[in-house]
Amino acid sequence: MKEHYEFIIVGAGPSGLQMAYQMEKDKRDYLVVDAADRAGSFxxxxxxxxxxxxxxxRFNPFPEFEYNMRHDWNSLLCDDPTLLFKYYSKELFPPADALVRYLEDFVTRYELNISFNTRILNIDREPNNGKFKLTAKDGRVFTCKVLIIGTGALGDKLPTDIKGVELCDTYSQHNIDQEAYAGKLVCILGRGNSAFEVADHLAGHAALIHIFGEKKIKYAWDTHFVGDLRAVNNNVLDMYQLKSLHAYQAFKIKSVSKAENGKLAVEIEDLVAHWNPPGRIRLTAYYDNVIICTGFRYVDLSLYADKIKPDTVKHGKFPALTTEWETSVPDMYFIGTPMQSIDRQAASGFIHGFRYNVRTLYHLLQEKYNKVPYPRIQVDHDLTSMANAIIERVSTAASIYQMNNFLCDILVVPDDKKSKAEYLNDLPKQQVIDSDRLKKEKHVFLVVLQYGFSRFGDIGNHPNDFVHIPDFERPYCGPFLHPTVYYYQYGKLVDEADLLESLLLRFDGAEFKEDNPHKQRNRVKNILNKHLKLSEETFNEQFIASPEVFKSIFTPLSPEETKLLGDGSEYDGHCKPMTIDMMGMMKEM
Structure with a gap:
């Protein structure tokens, strides 16, 4: 094993293995170091x-590999179609042990260059040549030009403002034997998946569970962010609403101390803004166990020499990152779950998201350090070819689906009609907007999948209330995930066009028998043609195949029914929601 590498990756978890795969595939000069004796130790x-x-x-209605990866949240990206997580577990929510086996097999299959049992104790930078210098516990020293940190979660992030926090258990260390909590009073601090995972596990054994969090719970079905509270973990909320002793309260824990009765005395504070007069109140409750579930920390600043300590955000929880995942220290990057430092809307915190971020970062690194152009495909300079390229991607690609409105595709079209257009996949959207990729080109079409709930204004509608067919005359008014094509000229946004929603997230054909199967493709052709002037034709975007078909399937509401809808003035300036309860209306008549 040599000492110097162009790239060193610290951590052999999923993100480190994904980056190592990309490096190994292209025979780059790299090394992965990990403190454990096997991959995926976390x-x-x-x-x-x-x-x-x-x-x-495991089962989806379409054959494309890419489309099926939209619903495989655990596999890494590779060129072996047999190395998929679905062959390791049949469970919809699989056991973690299956992921451990999968990651170990991934290392073996690709013979990745990993030095296990290599705990890095210090990271410095040589002043004369700028090389990073990594010193291991066993005395070995490694140097590299580019340092990539993929250490993931480094332990529980504990509150610093709770007196007596050392008396509490933590998420990563608490006893998981349910019988140990039989008949006990349990307090859990946190309002995310880890807190509710613990509560759900203990709900049938503990006599009482109180979950305390200082803020309103964020539900994944509201925010569409997979890191917020998921339905699979929220059974305790049912019990709370049905007054079955377990409960969630927005209390702040001020202190924990040992009481004379052998229990833990927990001093809590509540903001009572609804009282007259409003104020704060402190109370004391007694519990057998207090478990802190306030998330993990992802940066260990003690590893770094003072002059190369990376900046952090969220009170030190995450590294501060650029739109290319570079830290405040040049040539130092973070991968894996910490990539959510700049993404709290898509899936950067999970394997199914950061696997694409890592692949993109790899290509950006090759472009920056090895002068290898970012990958692109050549597309014929005609409306059909260019529209087909966009439609295929938004209909099947997993990357821009998982990393919605974070990763984007761009179609760069030259003025010279004899030259081919170029299509680039999976670039960070903000990086594209900030960089010269847009500013130096006359015609750039930027493509994302994104949600549109913000377009309905503050009307108090729950996402699960949007259960009707969207307004096909106004594709802009699509609340759920759908494609948007933006047109830029020399870096300035000039135009945009939304495609209609699809229940299946397919935009390449008919979804119902009465559909116009070409509507989405034609809409893309029209925005391309509007700015490229390649045809005199206007392409039919109508949702229904023909006016005759529409007439046969659509029945207008009667004046009496229409009156029940109101005048719609509350929606002025916004899209009209799809939340009208028609059955309720009919019962009123």
Missing amino acids: FRTQPRHRTLISINK
């Missing part, structure tokens, strides 16, 4: 209750 003990919340959906 998942040998975490999640604590050994069930992943990453979906393992």
Whole structure:
């Protein structure tokens, strides 16, 4: 084993293995170092209750490999179609032990260059040549030009403002034997998946569970962010609403101390803004166990020499990152779950998201350090070819689906009609907007999949209330995930066009018998043609195949029914929601 490498990756978890795969595939000069004796050591003990919340959906209605990866949240990207997580578990929410086996097999299959049992104790930078210098516990020293940190979660992030916090258990270390909590009073601090995972595990044994969090719970079905509270973990909320002793309260824990009765005295504070007069109140409650579930920390600043300590955000929880995942220290990058430092809307915190971020970062690194152009495909300079390229991607690609409105595709079209257009996949959207990729080109079409709930204004509608067919005359008014094509000229946004929603997230054909199967493709052709002037034709975007078909399937509401809808003035300036309860209306008549 040599001492100097162009790239060193610290950590052999999923993100480190994904980056190593990309490096190995292209025979780059790299090394992975990891303190453990095998890959994926974090998942040998975490999640604590050994069930992943990453979906393992094995059966889907379409044959494309890419489309099926949309619903495989655990596999890494590779060129072996047999090395998929679905062959390791049949469970929709699989056991963590299956992921450990999968990651170990991934290392073996690709013979990745990993030095296990190599704990890095210090990271410095040589002043004369700028090389990073990594010193291991066994005395070995490694140097590299580019440092990539993929260490993932480094332990529980504990509150610093609770007196007596050392008396509490933590998520990663608490006893998971349910019988140990039989008949006990349990307090859990946190409002995310880890807190509710613990509560759900203990709900049938503990006599009482109180979950305390200082803020309103964020539900994944509201925010569409997979890191917020998922339905698979929220059984305790049912019990709370049905007054079955377990409960969630927005209390702040001020202190924990040992009481004379052998229990833990927990001093809590509540903001009572609804009282007259409003104020704060402090109370004391007694519990047998207090478990802190406030998430993990992802940066260990003690590893770094003072002059190269990376900046952090969220009170030190995450590294501060650029739109290319570079830290405040040049040539130092973070991969894996910490990539969510700049993404709290898509899936950067999970394997199914950061596997694409890592692949993109690899290509950006090759472009920056080895002058290898970012991958692109050549597309014929005609409306059909260019529209087909866009439609195929938004209909099947897993990357821009998982990393919605974070990763984007761009179609760069030259003025010279004899030259081919270029299509680039999976670039960070903000990086594209900030960089010269747009500013130097006259015609760039940027493509994302994104949600549109913000377009309905503050009307108090729950996402699960949007259960009707969207307004096909106004594709802009699509609340759920759908494609948007933006047109830029020399870096300035000039135009945009939304495609209609699809229940199946397919935009390449008919979804119902009465559909116009070409509507989505034609809509893309029209925005391309509007700015490229390649045809005199206007392409039919109508949702229904023909006016005759529409007439046969659509019945207008009667004046009496229409009156029940109101005048719609409350929606002025916004899209009209799809939340009208028609059955309720009919009962009123």
